[in-house]
Structures are given as structure tokens and as C-alpha cells.
Amino acid sequence: MKSESLDEASAAFQNMLKLIATLRSENGCPWDKKQTPATFHPYILEEYHELVQAMETGSAHEISDELGDLLFLVVFTAYMFEQQGTATLKNIMQGVIEKMTRRHPHVFGDAQARTAGEVIENWAKIKASEENIKHRESLLDGIPRSLPALNRAQKLARRAQRVGFDWTRPEEVFQKLDEELAELKEAVQSGDSRHVKEELGDLLFVTVNAARHLDVHSESALHSTSDKFERRFRFIEEKLKEQGKSWDQVNLAEMDALWDEAKELEKKRLGA
Numbered sequence: 496m497k498s499e500s501l502d503e504a505s506a507a508f509q510n511m512l513k514l515i516a517t518l519r520s521e522n523g524c525p526w527d528k529k530q531t532p533a534t535f536h537p538y539i540l541e542e543y544h545e546l547v548q549a550m551e552t553g554s555a556h557e558i559s560d561e562l563g564d565l566l567f568l569v570v571f572t573a574y575m576f577e578q579q580g581t582a583t584l585k586n587i588m589q590g591v592i593e594k595m596t597r598r599h600p601h602v603f604g605d606a607q608a609r610t611a612g613e614v615i616e617n618w619a620k621i622k623a624s625e626e627n628i629k630h631r632e633s634l635l636d637g638i639p640r641s642l643p644a645l646n647r648a649q650k651l652a653r654r655a656q657r658v659g660f661d662w663t664r665p666e667e668v669f670q671k672l673d674e675e676l677a678e679l680k681e682a683v684q685s686g687d688s689r690h691v692k693e694e695l696g697d698l699l700f701v702t703v704n705a706a707r708h709l710d711v712h713s714e715s716a717l718h719s720t721s722d723k724f725e726r727r728f729r730f731i732e733e734k735l736k737e738q739g740k741s742w743d744q745v746n747l748a749e750m751d752a753l754w755d756e757a758k759e760l761e762k763k764r765l766g767a
Contacts, residue, residue, distance in 0.1 A: 511567065512584075515574050532575050539568050551718075597621060623657060634658065645713040648703040665708040671701050723761075730757035 518527040546561040553561070576582045598621050600606035601614065608614045631637060634657065638650045655661060662668050679694040706713035731753045735745065 508570075511570055512574070515567075515571050519574065519578070530571075530575065532572050532579075535568060535572050535575075539565070539572070542568055551722075594625075597625075619657065643714055645699075645703055645717060648700050649707050649713050652700075652704050652707055662704070662708065665705065668701065668705045668708050672698070672705060675701050726761070727754055727757040730754075730760075 518524045520528075542561065542565040546558070546565050549557040549561040570584075573582070573584050573587050576587075577584055596603045598618050600617065600621070601608035606617060608617055626634075626637060635651060635654055638647060638654065640647065642650065652661070662671070675694065675698040679691070679698050682690040682694040685691075703713045706716060731750055734753050734756070735741070
């Protein structure tokens with residue numbers, strides 16, 4: 496980034512802070528004045544998901560817009576914490592600068608990292624040493640329970656991997672998948688709904704580990720598949736509208752045929 500751009504970004508950030516200060520002032524906005532970091536939870540999550548969607552399917556304008564919304568909420572939250580005396584914007588920013596500098600010794604120090612894999616390995620070691628300084632009681636401390644379930648499962652397993660509690664090859668995970676699927680089928684046969692839930696959870700957890708061993712982000716993979724399902728289902732809806740039919744006028748075989756048609760069209764588009 497050029498120095499002129501840095502100056503412009505710095506000025507824009509200052510303007511954002513002034514805007515937030517005005518909104519929170521005595522003569523500011525009644526709604527903004529009564530907000531707390533806790534009340535901002537749902538808004539931050541909502542804007543985060545809107546940003547992710549824009550990054551996957553949106554235009555440059557949409558991405559910029561959603562980035563701005565999320566940035567505003569994050570800075571607003573930091574400002575509220577400063578008002579509470581919990582943290583200051585200066586300390587927040589300085590803290591993350593120091594952390595990122597510390598975790599990039601191959602850039603700002605004498606460490607060597609020739610590949611992205613080596614960078615990740617060094618990062619994990621540095622982060623582990625930082626966690627030791629924090630005197631965490633468990634290796635798993637610090638992983639938020641509020642994370643999406645697949646993301647949390649992948650993080651828990653990756654943390655356990657640090658001490659060797661892990662499968663050594665993807666084939667071993669596939670074998671475990673077969674075992675868990677068999678156990679789920681047995682649970683279904685038993686008719687015990689609580690047991691079914693437990694075994695289904697086990698199967699999902701091992702599936703997440705299969706993704707981890709294949710270097711696939713499970714949350715992203717499931718999002719992609721959900722998008723694919725939505726596209727094909729919408730295709731079925733459109734075809735039924737064209738045919739002047741309602742859902743109760745078609746059977747499963749006809750729906751499957753339209754699904755296969757959508758699938759073939761996608762293959763042709765990808766091959767084009």
C-alpha cells in the first residue's frame with residue numbers, strides 16, 4: 496500500500512471514530528447510546544455471515560459494503576469497551592500488531608520458513624508457547640463453544656494433534672468412518688433416540704477429521720454442498736412452474752429426474 500493510501504485510510508479511520516463518538520454522545524442517537532458489547536453479538540454475527548456470502552457470490556461493491564459494515568461494528572464494539580474501561584483502542588491495535596509481528600519471525604526476525612506449511616507449523620508452536628504463558632489448564636482452552644459446530648470440532652481435533660493424539664493417515668480416518676457408520680446403524684435398530692444422536696455426532700466428528708486430514712475446511716465444504724443443493728432444488732421449482740405443475744402433482748421419481756437434469760447442466764457448464 497502506498498503512503499498516500501495509508502494516509503487516506505488513516506484519515507478515514509479517524510472519521511469513523513468521530514462518527515461513533517458522536518453517535519454515543521449525549522446528543523447522539525438514542526439507539527446507539529443504549530447499546531452494549533453484549534447487545535452487539537447478533538449484529539456482528541449477522542454482518543460476518545453477510546460478508547462471507549458476498550465474498551462467495553457478490554460483486555466488488557457488495558464485498559466492500561459488507562466489509563465496511565463489519566469493520567464499523569468491530570470498531571464500535573472496541574469503542575464501547577474503551578468507554579467501560581475494559582480496553583483502549585490503542586492497546587487493542589498495539590496488541591494485535593505485536594502478536595502478528597511475533598508470529599511472523601520469518602519476516603520480522605531470523606527464523607526461516609520457505610513454504611506455507613512451515614509458516615503454519617511455526618505459527619502453531621508460537622501460539623502454543625503464548626498459551627502456556629497464559630497458564631491455561633487444558634490444551635483445549637480458548638476454543639469458543641459459540642463457534643459453528645463443524646469449525647469447533649476441527650479446531651479441537653487440530654489442537655489435540657499437537658500432542659500426537661491423532662490418526663497418522665487419512666486411510667485410518669476412513670476406517671473409523673466405517674466403524675462409526677456401523678455403530679449408527681446399530682443405534683437406529685435399537686430405537687434409542689439418545690443413542691442415535693450420540694452416534695450421529697460421532698460420525699460427524701470423524702467426518703470433520705477426515706476433512707482435516709485431506710486439508711479441507713469442513714465448514715466451507717458443507718456450505719458449498721448446501722449451495723449446490725439449493726441451486727438444484729430451485730431448478731426443480733422453476734421446471735415445475737414452466738410445466739404448470741404443483742408439488743402434489745409430481746412424485747419422487749419425477750423430482751429425481753429433474754434433479755439429474757440440473758446435475759447434468761452443471762456438469763456441462765463446468766466443462767464448457
